[in-house]
Amino acid sequence: MLRNTNWKTLAIAALTSILFSACASAGTTFNWDQARSIKAGMTEEEVIEKIGKPYAITAQGQRQVWLYSHANASGVANSISLIMKNGRVFEAPRVPYSFKVD
Structure with missing residues (x-):
């Protein structure tokens, strides 16, 4: 049976691992x-x-x-915004060529 100290350490390590894996990729994945x-x-x-x-x-x-x-785990982030009006795209996003991955 694990002592309380070991149990707490394992619980903190497991929670930290889950949080870091969740942060590995955040937002909506889209490509160029x-x-x-x-x-x-x-x-x-x-x-x-x-x-x-x-x-x-x-x-x-x-x-x-x-x-x-x-954004991914290495800190690379791509963002676009678009303007919607009356349920339709009013202004299309400007998408930098730097988003394109060869």
Whole structure:
């Protein structure tokens, strides 16, 4: 039987391991081609089908800003935002060429 001290140490180590593995990748995974396929006029459903649900949504008057962000364990992060109005893409995201992976 484990002593209390060993049990606590094992529990902390297990929890830390779970937390680090959860942090290995955060946000909505998307690639350059998917992000570049988003065009003005697309419906919310079409956007979600192409690149998934947004990481965050904020309101700006009659518009919504949909934020997509993905970071991996090495600290590389890609983010795009698009403007939605009346359930459609009002302004397509600017997708930097640096997102493209050969």
